[in-house]
Amino acid sequence: MSVSTKLKNIVPLLDRVLVQRIKPEQKTSAGIYIPEKAQEAxxxxxxxxxxxxxxxxxxxxxxxxxxxxxxxxxxxxxGIPVKVSHEEYLLFRDSEILAKVVE
Amino acid sequence: MSVSTKLKNIVPLLDRVLVQRIKPEQKTSAGIYIPEKAQEAxxxxxxxxxxxxxxxxxxxxxxxxxxxxxxxxxxxxxGIPVKVSHEEYLLFRDSEILAKVVE
Amino acid sequence: MSVSTKLKNIVPLLDRVLVQRIKPEQKTSAGIYIPEKAQEAxxxxxxxxxxxxxxxxxxxxxxxxxxxxxxxxxxxxxGIPVKVSHEEYLLFRDSEILAKVVE
Amino acid sequence: MSVSTKLKNIVPLLDRVLVQRIKPEQKTSAGIYIPEKAQEAxxxxxxxxxxxxxxxxxxxxxxxxxxxxxxxxxxxxxGIPVKVSHEEYLLFRDSEILAKVVE
Amino acid sequence: MSVSTKLKNIVPLLDRVLVQRIKPEQKTSAGIYIPEKAQEAxxxxxxxxxxxxxxxxxxxxxxxxxxxxxxxxxxxxxGIPVKVSHEEYLLFRDSEILAKVVE
Amino acid sequence: MSVSTKLKNIVPLLDRVLVQRIKPEQKTSAGIYIPEKAQEAxxxxxxxxxxxxxxxxxxxxxxxxxxxxxxxxxxxxxGIPVKVSHEEYLLFRDSEILAKVVE
Amino acid sequence: MSVSTKLKNIVPLLDRVLVQRIKPEQKTSAGIYIPEKAQEAxxxxxxxxxxxxxxxxxxxxxxxxxxxxxxxxxxxxxGIPVKVSHEEYLLFRDSEILAKVVE
Structure with missing residues (x-):
């Protein structure tokens, strides 16, 4: 992506959804480091x-x-990788997304 | 899944169903251990x-x-494996499920 | 299948049909043993x-x-094999079944 | 097929058709033996x-x-082979059948 | 095909079409032999x-x-080959046929 | 194609289109020979x-x-090659054709 | 493409879209050369x-x-490559295009 393109400029088409992966938590809520292997995918x-x-x-x-x-x-x-301002995003089809996590 | 996500927060999308496998019974009703090989899948x-x-x-x-x-x-x-609070669950499509077991 | 599940508890979903194979006849009507090879599939x-x-x-x-x-x-x-109380059954789709044998 | 099943008991389902192949003619109308190779499939x-x-x-x-x-x-x-009273029959889908031979 | 079946008895089903290939012309209109290689398919x-x-x-x-x-x-x-009275014919689906040649 | 079939006799069926490829230009408009490699496909x-x-x-x-x-x-x-009077033509489906070049 | 065809003459058919790739930026906005490897695809x-x-x-x-x-x-x-006046363009199906970048 050219450096000038900003995230807000990107309008997915049809049933596509632009997603950013949440990086796995390195530490437990108590601050203890989670070994990589135990980190949830x-x-x-x-x-x-x-x-x-x-x-x-x-x-x-x-x-x-x-x-x-x-x-x-x-x-x-x-998911199709799309780089915007050096950050990696992914484009999925709406029907590929498994579930929502509602707080 | 991040440690904070609870099971009740998960809302499958469209025809997806969140399932937890029932672990095979280790002992008969009379308490006798069932050898692994004889345990029903x-x-x-x-x-x-x-x-x-x-x-x-x-x-x-x-x-x-x-x-x-x-x-x-x-x-x-x-079935797509999904870990929630270190427990393994599976996401199936509704049409993949073979039958109900009604008590 | 857990030992407690009974056959009558099983409700196939959608177009699925629970079937039990008829074991081939070992003897002719006159009581003569049919060699395995000659037994009809x-x-x-x-x-x-x-x-x-x-x-x-x-x-x-x-x-x-x-x-x-x-x-x-x-x-x-x-046919998908399903064990119930140590007996083997099969789940077919309705459209996979070839014919009925009407007496 | 169990020996007891008779042909007339068999009811194909949906678009299936029970067929018996016509054995190729061994002799010409003049009674001359047709070598196997020349017999029409x-x-x-x-x-x-x-x-x-x-x-x-x-x-x-x-x-x-x-x-x-x-x-x-x-x-x-x-064609799916089906044996009835030791005779071989075939189950085809209606749309697989190429043509009729009308006398 | 049994020798008795005549061409006129054959009724293709649904979208099937019974066709006989036209043999390539051996000679030009001026009577000159066309070498096999040059014969049009x-x-x-x-x-x-x-x-x-x-x-x-x-x-x-x-x-x-x-x-x-x-x-x-x-x-x-x-095209499915079908022999009738020792002549070879072919059964095509209507939608497989490329074009008509109208005189 | 038999030598007698003329181009105008050919009527494609359904969505088929009879096309003749335009041979690549050997020379530039200024008359300079274009080396084969540079000739546009x-x-x-x-x-x-x-x-x-x-x-x-x-x-x-x-x-x-x-x-x-x-x-x-x-x-x-x-494209399916079809020879008519020793010239090569091609049959495409309408939906295979990419674009028109309108003068 | 023959040298005479101009870009404006090309009319894609049905859901096809003629696209020209934007060449990756060689320099940052501050004029610093971006090494090829770091250039965004x-x-x-x-x-x-x-x-x-x-x-x-x-x-x-x-x-x-x-x-x-x-x-x-x-x-x-x-994307199907199409050369017009020695420039390379691509033909995509509308549904293959991932997103718009709106300024």
Whole structure:
């Protein structure tokens, strides 16, 4: 991505969702370092931007299941890497996202 | 999964179902240890959480076949592993689940 | 399957059908032993339980072709093995079942 | 197939068709033996039993193209072998059958 | 095909079309022998018989694009060989046929 | 193709389009020979004949996107070769054609 | 492409989109050379021309998601190369394009 492109400029198309992976927690809430092996696989992420959704047979958009700001559970594979200002983001299809984590 | 995520926070999307496998019984009802080889494969599970179901052509959710609390028979393969608070759960598609075990 | 699950507790989902294979006849009607090689492949079975059927586009169940108690002809392959009280059963899709044997 | 099952008991399901292959003619009409190599591949058969046909979107059966007693041309491959009273029959899908031979 | 089956007895089913390949011309119109290598690949044929066509969603036949007597251009591959009275014919699907050659 | 078949006799079926590739220009407009390596891949062509188009669900033809005389951009692969009077033509599906070149 | 074809003559068909990749920035905004390895993969592009869109079931065009002049994010793979006046362009399907970059 050219250095000038900012995150907010990126508008995913159709059912695509721009996600940033949440880095696994290095320490427990009590501050104890979690050995890498025990760190839970980083399969959670935050939704940064969403497309308008796929088109139904009448050409209307079917809204995506997730929205900006949602905390989500990602599949172990998939996602197209997109670099923006040297940060790595991922583009998933809405239907690939497994679940939401609602606080 | 970050340590802070609790099971109840997890909302599967569309036709996904969060399941926990029932561990095979180690002892018979009379208390006799069942050798591992004779233990029945653990292909039963409990439904922890369900999505709203797939969308039909008009964008309405088609309710899933299983509901929270159901005891079910799982296919021998498949299911995406998801760790929550160091416990292993599995995400299946509603249509992958073979049968219910109704008491 | 946990020892406590009984056959009648099992409710197949959607278009699945729980079947028990009919063991090939060891002896002719005149009581003569049939050598294993000459025994007809055991591709018949009895229907133990059926699901409500697949969903049509309006979310209504399309009844399965076979019902409980039917004697059926099974395809040479397929079927998911399910053990109940140490007996082996098979789960087929309704559309995989080849024919009924009506007395 | 258990010895007791008779041909007339077999009811194919949906679009399946029970067929018996016509054995190739060993002799010409003038009684001359046809060498095996010159015998035409036995890709003709007789229809023994037919299912009610596939279901359309409203759950109604779409009648099959062939009926009991039809003489048909079979594809070179396919067909599920089914033994009844030690005779070999084949189950085809209606749409696999190439043509009818009308006298 | 049994020797007794005549061409006119064969009724293709659904969208199938019975075709006979046109043998490549050995000589130019001026009578000069065309070396095999220069002979144009025999991908033309004559339509001998046609089925009623595929079924639409209401179970009505959609007429095929070609009719008996049409001269057609065949794809380089495909077609199921069918021998009738020692002559070789081919069964194609209507949609496999590339073009008509209209005089 | 038999020597007698003329181009105008060929009527593509359904969504097929008969195309002749435009040979790459050997010389620049200033008359300078273009070395083979620098010659642009010949992926342009002229539309010679078009079918009536695919059938929609009601059996009506959906007109093709290109028409006779159009100059088009061809995909790098595909197309069924058809020889007519020793000239090579190609049959593409309408949906395989990438773009038109409108003067 | 023949030297005479100009960019404006090219009309993509259906859901195809003609794109030119944006070359990665060699220098930072402060004028410092970015080593090749650190240059962001050139997965951005400009939309040069768009087709009328795919056809819906009634034969009407469904407008594409992107329009001429849009800045877009391209998938890491795919796209059919098309040379016009010695410049390289790419033809993508509208649904392959990941996102827009709106200024």
């Amino acid at each position: 980083p399969n959670q992420g935050n939704v940064i931007a969403v497309g308008k959704g796929l088109l139904d047979k009448d050409g209307k958009h079917i809204p995506n299941q997730v929205s900006v700001g949602d905390k989500i559970i990602l599949p172990p594979y998939g | 653990p292909n039963q599970g409990n439904v922890i959480a369900v999505g709203k179901g797939l969308l039909d052509k008009d964008g309405k959710h088609i309710p899933n076949q299983v509901s929270v609390g159901d005891k079910i028979i799982l296919p021998p393969y498949g | 055991p591709n018949q079975g009895n229907v133990i339980a059926v699901g409500k059927g697949l969903l049509d586009k309006d979310g209504k169940h399309i009844p399965n072709q076979v019902s409980v108690g039917d004697k059926i002809i099974l395809p040479p392959y397929g | 036995p890709n003709q058969g007789n229809v023994i039993a037919v299912g009610k046909g596939l279901l359309d979107k409203d759950g109604k059966h779409i009648p099959n193209q062939v009926s009991v007693g039809d003489k048909i041309i079979l594809p070179p491959y396919g | 025999p991908n033309q044929g004559n339509v001998i018989a046609v089925g009623k066509g595929l079924l639409d969603k209401d179970g009505k036949h959609i007429p095929n694009q070609v009719s008996v007597g049409d001269k057609i251009i065949l794809p380089p591959y495909g | 010949p992926n342009q062509g002229n539309v010679i004949a078009v079918g009536k188009g695919l059938l929609d669900k009601d059996g009506k033809h959906i007109p093709n996107q290109v028409s006779v005389g159009d100059k088009i951009i061809l995909p790098p692969y595909g | 050139p997965n951005q592009g400009n939309v040069i021309a768009v087709g009328k869109g795919l056809l819906d079931k009634d034969g009407k065009h469904i407008p594409n998601q992107v329009s001429v002049g849009d800045k877009i994010i391209l998938p890491p793979y795919g």
